[in-house]
Amino acid sequence: MTLIRVEHVDKSFASRHGSISIMQDISFEVKDSDFVAIVGPSGCGKSTLLRLIQGLDHPTAGTISFRDQKIDTVCPQMAMVFQSFALYPWLTVAQNVAFGLEALGWAPERIESQVERYISVTGLDGFQEAYPRELSGGMRQRVGLARALAVEPAVLLMDEPFSALDPLTAESLREEVLQLWRDPQLPPDAVLLVSHNIEEAIQLADRVVVLSRRPGHILAQVEVDLPRPRDRKSSAFYDLTDRVYSLITEGGSAMASKTRPEGAPSAG
Amino acid sequence: MPAGTSGRFRRAASYVTRGVRTGVSRLSTPLVQLAAITVRPACRPSARRQAVIYHLSLGTILVLVWLMLIAIIVAVYTVFSGTILPSVRAQMLMLPLAVGFSISRLVIAYAICLAIALPLAILMARGPRARRVGLPIVEVVASFPATALFPVIIFELVPYISAEGAAILMLMTGMIWYLFFNLLSGIRSIPPDLEEAARSFGLKGRKLLRRVLVPGVFTALITGSITAFGGGWNTLIVAEYLNVGSGQSLSVLGVGQLIDIGYAEHADGGYPLMVAALFALIATVIVINELIWKPLYRRAVERYRYD
């Protein structure tokens, strides 16, 4: 079933020079069990789009609905994970994970058991009383993940969650997110990931929504049909990355890209 | 361990220092915990009750310790300066009470300043328009020498708000801007993703302020409060005793007042009073620094820093 429906969404900001259009006519869906990635050149509005979907901001035109209900305020069935982790330094790991539950008004005993569960699920056992500054980047993002999962969202929204991590740590966390998503007994049902890293998007997602440069519109939605774990060196993987690169470069903007290994045909 | 007297002395000194340090940290921990509890979200009511009881008993102990300290100062001075005039002696015995009054005045002035400065800082921090209009005004007002206002306050306002009210008002002028500017910069330096994360979990309005903004400005609040109180102690001497001309004076009981009286009557043997009051002031400031400000600041640095 369709969880999120984005229909003909425009977003523009008012400024001294008149209004600036960030994105135009964005339409796509996120269904149950989907893993969707949104990629595009910087400034194309992908992070803004995520915030519109969560309900932190409102589209200038068009509608966004969750389970066929229009989103006016922040949607509690979605939870976000941030690039900069956004952990509260004065709270312990356990208290940070409890944050969303307290905001929802859960009773303290229920919060305690829920927090225990998601700390265990995300591998944070042993760090309950630690403070964020004692943790490495990877552990901090795990806390962000546990905090988001603890409210048991239907959709997990991720805003460049691995960009601030070193490559090995990012690799580890990517795999863990996949594990958690695939587990039918754990939230979330679907994941919506924003990334500037095309390889990462293709490695993780079933569908990649490719945005153009500003004003962002959808260039294409690329299906990724490869079995997991995906081999970045396989020709099928190369083809997909090439396809997305060409879409973006033809859409007219250079984008930070990984150097392609020798032998792979260059784009455009 | 080095042998001989120097070694033994060094060892003794280190024991004493360690003892004092542990004692100070043991005394100050409950205060710090209380401060921490007020900024932490869901806390069990039993822990809060415990903290209040602890704090009250600690407060009593602190008052007694400090009374003893004042008494010692006075006694030492009596011993070294020979006779003191009976009127002056009476005032010296009032010293502890005077210090208590001064502290209360400072606390009241501080509380009012906080009640004004915090909302003002929030308004200016979050509203670019408010900032553009309001900040220049505030900066001009803040640069105005407050003491120039004092004659106005005395002659126009005392009939309405009494000498006590006037003293507090004057103290406020010396405290509020330290608080305001620290709070303003503190609020603006809270990382925006912290607020965004809170919003994404559904927090807004007062809950958002309490969970994110209040703990977020903790460090700025502490530094602002330290400097505000510093400004307050400075202003005391002027605010508590006013020479209104033709040998007349208007004053309220306080350590600033006693310093001024001591000075004014120094020819008549008021000198010991002035010195004793000065010592009392210094001792009080040091005690407050060690037991309140320093531990709070340490806590702010340990726990509330954005890394």
Add this chain to the structure above:
Amino acid sequence: MPTTFPKCNPTEMMGLLVLLNSHKGSEDVALLADDLDLEIDEIFPALEFAEVLQLVKVADGRATFTDLGKKLVGGSIRDRKAIIRDQLRKTTLFKTLLRALESAPEHTLSDEDLGQIVSLTTAPADEAVQNIVNWGRYADLFRYDADEHRLVLTRRSPAARAGPGQSRPPSSPGNSEGGSPSGAKAAPPAPSSTELRTSIVATATS
């Protein structure tokens, strides 16, 4: 059993294992590094650590999973912790550390004691302590109290404390402390600091 403790945290090592897994369990070290656009010496600490924990074998510039490594990478996030916990217990450093914690009063060690123990084994200096504390916390072998600056042993059920090399019974989710009949085992009398030091030296050199 080597006791070098390369500077690498649990997530980094996991990342390396996941990477190796996506290369079907065996790969040239240079190609592994290249996949993530890294230099070889950037993945070396993680590789070394994985070797110390017997999860990976490196030979002729090629890294291959051991059976245990394969098992780990195929397990859930919780299962992986359990395997890492068992493997850490086998290292001399953690054996020493845990024995010291067991015999310490209240099963806690201050920062200074911890530093002393670490320096008595062959582990490298200072920042290594932070690394070691991190691993121990990750494996839920002990907790670290940042307020009191000390290490606290995590109590386990007697069966789990049977010692390294023996398989642990399947652990329940909240398996850290509480519930275990720790009272059943008579606590050893708290040793004096000189006894503690002697015992540390003894285990370190054993």
